Amino acid sequence: MRTRSDITNSKVVEHFTARTDKYDDSSKWCTDLTMLAKVFSHLAPSAESVVLDVACGTGLVSKTFQGKVRKLVGVDLTEAMFNKGKVFTDGLVHSSAECLPFKNDAFDLAIERQGIQFMDAAAAVSEMVRATRPNGKICLIQLCAYGEEDQDEYFEILRLRNPARKNFFLREDLATLLKDAGCAEVEVIDYISEENVDRWSDHGAIRDERRAGIRDVYRHASPGFNKYHAVRLEENGTIVDRMLFGIAVGTVSS
Ligand SMILES: C[S@@+](CC[C@H](N)C(=O)[O-])C[C@H]1O[C@@H](n2cnc3c(N)ncnc32)[C@H](O)[C@@H]1O
Numbered sequence: 682m683r684t685r686s687d688i689t690n691s692k693v694v695e696h697f698t699a700r701t702d703k704y705d706d707s708s709k710w711c712t713d714l715t716m717l718a719k720v721f722s723h724l725a726p727s728a729e730s731v732v733l734d735v736a737c738g739t740g741l742v743s744k745t746f747q748g749k750v751r752k753l754v755g756v757d758l759t760e761a762m763f764n765k766g767k768v769f770t771d772g773l774v775h776s777s778a779e780c781l782p783f784k785n786d787a788f789d790l791a792i793e794r795q796g797i798q799f800m801d802a803a804a805a806v807s808e809m810v811r812a813t814r815p816n817g818k819i820c821l822i823q824l825c826a827y828g829e830e831d832q833d834e835y836f837e838i839l840r841l842r843n844p845a846r847k848n849f850f851l852r853e854d855l856a857t858l859l860k861d862a863g864c865a866e867v868e869v870i871d872y873i874s875e876e877n878v879d880r881w882s883d884h885g886a887i888r889d890e891r892r893a894g895i896r897d898v899y900r901h902a903s904p905g906f907n908k909y910h911a912v913r914l915e916e917n918g919t920i921v922d923r924m925l926f927g928i929a930v931g932t933v934s935s
Contacts, residue, residue, distance in 0.1 A: 682850055682857075682858075683832075683849040685840075685846070685848075688846070690758060692845045693758060694760075695845075696845035697759040699885060699886040700884050700885050700886045701759070701762050701765060704765075705741065707881070707884035708876060709877070709880070710874040710876065711741055713874060716872055716874065716926070717745040719872065723870065723930065724790060724818055724820055726790055728749065728750065729750075729751050730789040730790055731787070731788050731789050732790045732791070733781075733783070733791040733813070734746070734754070734770070734793070735781075735791060736757055736799070737755030737756060737762075737770065737773070738757055738759070738762045738765075738766055740766025740769030740770060741766075742794050743755050744769040747770070752772070753769075753771050754774065754783075755773045755774070756775075756776050757773075757775070758777050763775065778796060778797075779801050779808060780804075780808065786812070786814040786815070787814075788812055788814065789813070789814060790817055790819075790820070791810075791813045791817070791818075791819050792819075792820040793820070793821055797821065797848065798823065798824075798850070799845060799847055800847065803861065806821065806862040810862040815933050815935035816935055817933045818932055819859060819862075819930070820929070821855050821858065821928075823850050823927055823929075824839065824926055825851055825927040826851055826925070827925055830903075830908065830909065831905060831906040831910060832849070832851065835910075838895050838898050838899070841882075841887070841898070842891070842895060844891075852869045852925075852927040852929070855869055856931075858929075859931035864932060865931065867931040868929070868930055868931075869930075870927075870929075870930070871926070872925075872926040872928055873923050873926075874924045875922070875923055876924050878922055879919060879920065881922075899922070911923050
């Protein structure tokens with residue numbers, strides 16, 4: 682995992698407040714029902730499950746669980762984001778995920794999608810584990826570099842796209858975070874999302890120079906990067922990237 686130390690929570694809140702209106706449409710993956718169905722069926726919560734959605738944002742993950750489990754609680758730091766997500770939860774808490782205001786063992790399942798890249802990831806995952814009962818499940822869903830050959834360029838693209846991003850992951854980092862926090866039976870599943878890079882970078886909170894910088898990295902991408910991302914430069918100028926999500930699941934040790 683690579684980490685930047687200059688990211689503060691107020692920078693994160695400022696970034697997502699600026700993005701709230703466009704957020705749900707700012708990537709294909711945001712509303713990708715196939716991805717969410719895959720996660721749901723893999724976690725297989727029961728109708729009695731009590732579920733925590735960490736960094737719930739506008740509630741796109743919560744929506745998948747709402748009505749299918751006993752209770753779904755969301756947590757987020759950015760008021761504008763969670764005000765939009767409210768309708769998809771049975772309870773919403775304005776808090777940092779690094780210090781969750783819940784008792785030990787309160788949940789059967791804790792999930793986060795694209796949240797821990799803005800946090801002290803080890804602290805946040807430890808909190809998810811603490812708040813989840815023994816034998817409960819923890820799920821982390823994160824954009825990852827494929828490996829050594831693409832990570833420098835991909836991390837630069839992710840940094841340009843989101844100035845508030847603190848952490849950059851490989852799949853194995855997600856597994857390590859879960860194991861270090863006290864999970865067993867950890868597995869990481871791949872999910873590929875084909876993203877139109879212009880749509881993905883047009884989220885309303887970065888200047889055009891950064892978007893141009895992203896296009897530049899793609900245009901000059903190395904063979905190692907292209908081997909995995911299979912970047913398509915279409916005739917109309919659209920750049921399409923095969924982005925990798927790691928879906929990491931662990932069981933809280935008893
Ligand atoms: C990329 S969005 C993901 C939203 C949602 N999980 C989804 O998949 O659509 C990241 C969210 O993380 C939230 N966030 C960032 N740092 C946080 C922290 N320390 N504690 C709680 N939420 C945080 C932001 O406010 C934002 O809503």
